[in-house]
Amino acid sequence: MTPGVIAEFDDPEALVAALRAAKDHGWRRMDAYAPYPVPEAAKLLGATGARVAWIAIGAGLFGAALAYATQWWLSVHVYPLNVGGRPLHALPPFLPATTIVGILWAAAGALIGMLALNRLPRLSHPVFAAQNFGRASEDRFFLCLFEGDPGLTLREAEYLLRRQKPLRLSVLAT
Structure with missing residues (x-):
């Protein structure tokens, strides 16, 4: 898995706003993590059953x-x-x-x-090392932008996510 930048939010609306901003900016390699289903986020990510x-x-x-x-x-x-x-x-x-x-x-x-x-069970993933990621199953919402989209860098991902005012922002190692 390539490295990325992960942002922590305290409500689903902030997560959806960050997803929209990332999608509008051209990001395609991204994933969201939430304690319960957020249909609008799933739609933005293109997830279907x-x-x-x-x-x-x-x-x-x-x-x-x-x-x-x-x-x-x-x-x-x-x-x-x-x-x-x-x-x-x-x-x-x-x-x-x-x-x-x-x-x-x-x-x-x-x-x-x-x-x-879903490529499960996944015993190791870079997002597991993000600070506070365990709260993704409790009360926090996370958006991770992965490196690898053409013309987009981790520095741009950091800048984009900082503008969304997350609670915490972390750069993931490989």
């Missing part, structure tokens, strides 16, 4: 298809049992297990997809 939803749908459909195929294979080919003249392949008895397994796979897919897309 659409990819997780598609992963969950795909995993659920795959799991349901796998469950149905397994039941069909077992009841028609491996262990055919004719009870009272009923057909070996009947849809209604297969549906409850298919539905339950599909939901289970969708939930597991959503969890694994969310973790993978």
Whole structure:
């Protein structure tokens, strides 16, 4: 991870204002940290849950298809049992297990997809070393501008964030 500058704010409005200023100035490599969801900040960062939803749908459909195929294979080919003249392949008895397994796979897919897309678990990250960063899960809001955007330097990031009047400003090491 490249170094950056992190600013600490005490309310979400200040975080959103700083995000807008950074976006207007041309920053693209940035991230915000907050103790609860801030929808406007997520929108400015371009965060959506659409990819997780598609992963969950795909995993659920795959799991349901796998469950149905397994039941069909077992009841028609491996262990055919004719009870009272009923057909070996009947849809209604297969549906409850298919539905339950599909939901289970969708939930597991959503969890694994969310973790993978967020690159979690992340045991080490430069922002963890920022002073007071532990309060990001309590009552503080942080905006980090990372180095690497073309034509923008850490000095410009510091200047931009200082103009937003943060509680604290720190330069991150690599």
